[in-house]
Amino acid sequence: MDDKERTNELNRIALKFSEFYKGKVGIMPRVPITSLKDFSYWYTPGVAAVSLAVNHNIEDVFNLTGKWNSVAIVTDGTRVLGLGNVGPEASLPVMEGKSMIFNFLGGVNAIPIPIRVREKEDFVQVAKALEPSFGAYNLEDIESPKCFFVLEELQKGLSIPVWHDDQLGTACITLAGLLNSLKVVQKKREDAKVVLFGAGAANIATAHLLATAGFKMKNIIIADSKGILEPNRSDIDNLMFTNPWKYRLALDTNGERLTGEEGGAFKGADIVVSASRSDPSTLHKDWIRSMNDDAIVFALANPLPEIWPSDAIEAGAKIVATGRSDFPNQINNSLVFPGVFRGVLDARARKVDYDIMVTASEALAGRIANPTPEEVIPKMTDWDLYPEVAASVAYASSQKGFARKNESKRKFLEIATEIIEHNRKAYKTLLDNGSIPKLPEV
Amino acid sequence: MADELKVRRAKEEDIESIADLMYRLKKLNEEFDTHFEVSAKAKDRILSSLKESIPDSKGCILLVGTMKQKVVSVIRAELRERKFYEPPVDVRITDFYILPEMRRRGLGGVMIEKLREEMKKAGLSLLTVEYPAFNVIAKNFYEKLGFTPNISVLRYMERDNKK
Incomplete structure (x- = not known):
């Protein structure tokens, strides 16, 4: 099988597997739930106390929630692999793959977030608004030179690490x-x-x-x-x-x-x-x-x-x-x-x-x-x-x-x-x- | 580095170098707006206008920055009459260009300072500047030096508005 045939075969398999699994990553509770009463401290009414604790000391969000281990994989889909500007939806399979590697090799919960924005300023605004949930950002597959602007602005404006993996x-x-x-x-x-x-x-x-x-x-x-x-x-x-x-x-x-x-x-x-x-x-x-x-x-x-x-x-x-x-x-x-x-x-x-x-x-x-x-x-x-x-x-x-x-x-x-x-x-x-x-x- | 820069009135032997810098500026302006499309005759016209205005500098102040005898920057300001206002003369910067190699060393501020000195000697007090509306780098530069918005120039071109 030559290079082209091998690539075609891998493409066929990738499509078949993707249809079978319908997404490469998922979310699962990391706390024990064995009966209805468990919901009373993981969710209402008990969770209100946790909310108030974070409200009282915002840094406690790292101690009382999963923010400490959560990463946003943010892209606008403008430069995906060697495919170019395929848009945010078409970037999702790639972002899911990245999320899978994050988790498998680093134990990190990374959430794929392709966003639909046109202007670089809009990208920055949307990304900034998402900060409360995440301990770090990984920017992905953004066209150049927009990617430099977005990285620079987010690094200046956020109090968590921002990384652009392509750079x-x-x-x-x-x-x-x-x-x-x-x-x-x-x-x-x-x-x-x-x-x-x-x-x-x-x-x-x-x-x-x-x-x-x-x-x-x-x-x-x-x-x-x-x-x-x-x-x-x-x-x-x-x-x-x-x-x-x-x-x-x-x-x-x-x-x-x-x-x-x-x-x-x-x-x-x-x-x-x-x-x-x-x-x-x-x-x-x-x-x-x-x-x-x-x-x-x-x-x-x-x-x-x-x-x-x-x-x-x-x-x-x-x-x-x-x-x-x-x-x-x-x-x-x-x-x-x-x-x-x-x-x-x-x-x-x-x-x-x-x-x-x-x-x-x-x-x-x-x-x-x-x-x-x-x-x-x-x-x-x-x-x-x-x-x-x-x-x-x-x-x-x-x-x-x-x-x-x-x-x-x-x-x-x-x-x-x-x-x-x-x-x-x-x-x-x-x-x-x-x-x-x-x-x-x- | 700005200490090594010497700023002086332009001389006849500077004409070729100044023309090159001014042409680069016109090409830069072209980037911002199609209505600054540089004429095919621009180079010749810049040269001939420089030959006319040097060495008498009638109606304008033309300064060059030199480093090791090489012209690395130019600033040209026109003296414009204001018949109905005070002060009666506006010194308008129309051309200001620094070789890329020499940028980010404080040369821009030094050039403006020297221009202001020349104005003081001539009893002139109002300094204004014009540049393409989308040149944000120029806007930020002048604002840092204390320039404030003065007049707005809008354009209307028949070719843009034909249905």
């Missing part, structure tokens, strides 16, 4: 992979020349995260279909208004002030992180050849990377990472967000920032004691990874003064491990006793 999750796992890659090729982050190919959500966040982690902004070159990003590029004044995030990077990066077509950015570079067009002819072999010795190539487009790993290696790359599981070094956000959210929720954090993300990336990178060119990124089946990332994030939040709940790192690790394991055991029980029906015949 921050991708940047975090990319940094983790780069830290181990640099170990393999024995280069220092402060000396590394980095090309960020593609100037969308992921690479704009990656630029900021790399700078926070000790890479030099001046050593980062951003290139896109219009060429190398620099202050004299013809679209620069337009960017000041339409995409100020990209505009600011045009001024801050590219210390050499390279100009011209995108291929020129690669000469002498140590690293390329490509988040661009899903087509293996996007990155030319000549460009890779012009890079420094032991080049590191991250080609992250899905389903097809911007260059096949074999071509990149033939052109001189030492390490290649892609978004795919069938090649070594899969750059996968699912390694990041379950642990990061477990961590910020356990610390009842007020915010998350680039410093916390660097901590998460270092924890992820640290899961591989002796990285090799074929293994710079941990695998999803490294079950200890999620509580480890969670504990690092929770403790860093506490150290930075972002946490409402402060514990030692060891204690945070115990908390995260217990929640994740308990959740997984409960799920397995439902699966084993048939409460969750077995997959139908395909």
Whole structure:
């Protein structure tokens, strides 16, 4: 079966399973209910006392309700996977999938919330109004540059962490992979020349995260279909208004002030992180050849990377990472967000920032004691990874003064491990006793 | 960084550089409104108007910001007569552009300050500015410096209103 046939087969199965299960996640009580009298304290009249307690001290909402473990997955469906603007309803299957991963890997109750809004200001207003129920927000599949505005406004306006996985999750796992890659090729982050190919959500966040982690902004070159990003590029004044995030990077990066077509950015570079067009002819072999010795190539487009790993290696790359599981070094956000959210929720954090993300990336990178060119990124089946990332994030939040709940790192690790394991055991029980029906015949 | 900026009256040798900056500004204005579509003859017209107004600076104040002898910013203000009001002259900023590379360093404030000094020397006190209505960056910049709304200019184009 070739790639196309395999994809078609998976599509057919996905539709059949979705029709059978009618939704990937659900809500179930987490308290004992054995008789009618139980409702008198879980609901009226007893619940009124709980309501008044929260009314008296609003922070008690974290102690007396499920807010501490609830995340909103908010999207407007404007940039879903590689499908583009499919609308909020069509984004729901994807958001449900995300919710499922949140729960399975991080023990987090994540509620899919696709919203029907047109203007970015409306998105912010709706999202702000939902804050009381949630301990954190995960923004998902929002078109660029709207996603930057929404993230920035919500981070400013809310007292819970706000994360945009397409930006921050991708940047975090990319940094983790780069830290181990640099170990393999024995280069220092402060000396590394980095090309960020593609100037969308992921690479704009990656630029900021790399700078926070000790890479030099001046050593980062951003290139896109219009060429190398620099202050004299013809679209620069337009960017000041339409995409100020990209505009600011045009001024801050590219210390050499390279100009011209995108291929020129690669000469002498140590690293390329490509988040661009899903087509293996996007990155030319000549460009890779012009890079420094032991080049590191991250080609992250899905389903097809911007260059096949074999071509990149033939052109001189030492390490290649892609978004795919069938090649070594899969750059996968699912390694990041379950642990990061477990961590910020356990610390009842007020915010998350680039410093916390660097901590998460270092924890992820640290899961591989002796990285090799074929293994710079941990695998999803490294079950200890999620509580480890969670504990690092929770403790860093506490150290930075972002946490409402402060514990030692060891204690945070115990908390995260217990929640994740308990959740997984409960799920397995439902699966084993048939409460969750077995997959139908395909 | 703003200390390294020197602001002075424009000279003849600056004309090419100023024309480039002013053309960039016109192209920027084009982004906001189709009615600022830049004429194909704009470059030539900017050059010829600069040649006329430098060095005498009749009817306008033209200042340049230089850094290491390179012109990095320009501000052009027209002196407009107000026959029926006091004060009788309005100094109207019509063009103000800073090279992207030099932005976010406080140069804008320095340029405006220098313009105000020039106005004081000439006994002028009213400074106004015009820019496309949707240029929020300009609006925020001038408001921070204490500018307040003055007059509104609305437009009506036959081609937009044909049924």
